[in-house]
Amino acid sequence: MDSAESYKKGGGNSCAVNSCTNNRRKLQMWKKSMCELHNELHNDCPCLIPYKFHLMPSDELTKLEWIKAINRKTLPKHVYVCSEHFLDGAPSKRNPFPKLKLGYDSKVTPGRRKLARRETAVKKLKLSYENDSGDDNVSDSTGFEALDISVNNDNETYPEATCSFNVAYPETVTKSTQYDETDFLIYDDHPYAEKWSDMQTTSTQTKLLLTEEKGVQSKIEGGTMSANTNIVTDSDALLYTGVTKEVFFTLVELLRADNQFNFQLDIADQLLLVLMRLKLHLIFDDLGRRFGISKSLACKLFNSWMPVLAEQLKGLVVWLPRETIRACIPESFRENYPRTTVIIDCAETFIQRPTNLKSRSETYSNYKSHNTAKYLVGIAPHGHIMFISRAFGGRASDKFIVEKSGFCQYLLPGDEVMADRGFTIDDLLFPLRVKLNIPAFTKCQTTT
Structure with a gap:
């Protein structure tokens, strides 16, 4: 029914969108019905109202956009659209027009702000121009401002897809824990992180102890980082690890009882290295120098302890009542x-x-x-x-x-x-x- 007469048949104000049956009469009936969850009238219970009506604005430009979105041959005198057709649940500054469930095929593109980006070459060109020009009368509104590049991908859509990481996750999720058995990504330094090579000073002598025993890697003399000397106060612990001193040493005792590795470093130092990597995002070269070990051992320490920490601490991620x-x-x-x-x-x-x-x-x-x-x-x-x-x-x-x-x-x-x-x-x-x-x-x- 595309005529305006169809909106006057006993339902009160009706949604003008094609095939939408929401009207004020249904809303009043819902308010007078009983809520099964709270055992009281919907008008008095805390349940959310199913929908609200929004009157078409009087601004001519906005009004034309509404009419274009509704896409009907004839419209009633007062056009109302329910909240089910707005991306934000109501007309907003970002999405002021109805876009959902319009009764016909339409491409829904959420509004987004434009991102203005200035290319490095343009910056250099403008800077060079300003340095070379000695004319004080040149205003800021020179033609170089027009070279700013604006990127707007409003009309460009991408398929939503998850990445193909080799990570196994459980199919079912309980409220007490979210992870059962997880294979963790192996973290390593990026290829653009240049290696520290042949950098030795007279004050720091390095000695490589090459062994092939399981769990033992290269050991370098000169490292000064240690949990016993560097984690003295809560501020120290928060700086390096993100947790308090008490929490840190509680984790140390927890992991000491579950230690399955044969690394040369003390458990406290191993945990400190792992948390510093997570908190400060230090590269393994830096961590190795701080703790007096090789880069490969620092990397192996981190990758070995991450699954253990996840297994021990997964119970802390709980949905509260x-x-x-x-x-x-x-x-x-x-x-x-x-x-x-x-x-x-x-x-x-x-x-x-x-x-x-x-x-x-x-x-x-x-x-x-x-x-x-x-x-x-x-x-x-x-x-x-x-x-x-x-x-x-x-x-x-x-x-x-x-x-x-x-x-x-x-x-x-x-x-x-x-x-x-x-x-x-x-x-x-x-x-x-x-x-x-x-x-x-x-x-x-x-x-x-």
Whole structure:
């Protein structure tokens, strides 16, 4: 029914999108119905409202875009569109027009800001021009400003795919732990990290003890780094490892009981080396010199202890009960977002560029301009890490990772998820009766 008369038949205001049956009458009926979860009327329970209506704006340019998106021959006098058709759940500055479930095939392209990038050659050209020109009357609006290169990939879409890492992950996930048996990536220095070769001083004499025994590698004299001498206070421990002194030595005793290796370094020094690699991202050449060992031994130490640490510490990544989260919620959240259950964001870790072209494209991140491994992290409002997803390629979108990582299975009706504007996941959370909070981030003001 494309005539305006169809919108006047007893349903109140109806959504103008083709094939959408949402209207105010259904909304009123839903409010008067009983909630099975809370055993009270939906009008009184904390469940999220199924949809809201938004009136077409009066601005002519915006109005034309709405009419183009709705794509109907005739429209009612007052055009309403429900929230199910907006990427952000409502008209926003980034996505002001309806784009979802429009009743016809359409290409959904989320809005994004333009990234202005200045090429190095252009900078040098402009700098050279300014240095050579002695005319003080030349203004800043010279023709070189027009050479700024703007990159806008609004119309360019990429298939979302995970990277083909040789990592095995469990199919099922429990709330007590997320990892069962994991093969870890082998970390090594990048090929562009030049080797330290033939660098010896008169004050530091090196002596190579070459052995072929299992677990024993080259030993170099002169290293001064040690847990007993360098981890004296909490500030020392936080600087080198990211944990307090008490936590560090507790981990040492835990690993000492599970030591299966025959390395020459003390367990405390081995753990310090591993945590310094993770915290400070030092190359193995540097770590070897600090601890008085070879680069190969530093690399072997790190790769040997990573699976052990993951197995011992995996139980710390636990999804907390809602009651615990509510009891520990900070005052800043209690005022504006009291029902927040988890804060999510995607983190990326640089990796070596794969030789396989498909893997290289799947792991390339436009945001980092590098090949990365990307994973979703969920944190409680008080700072406890509750969820870490498996690794995806850096090319995968935030929405794709949320959908494929199993994150949604931890959410309960009435929960609220906080994320930034890049997470367009309303359509994933709405069926679960979970609300998405996107704070208004400003440049020079606090988040409200």
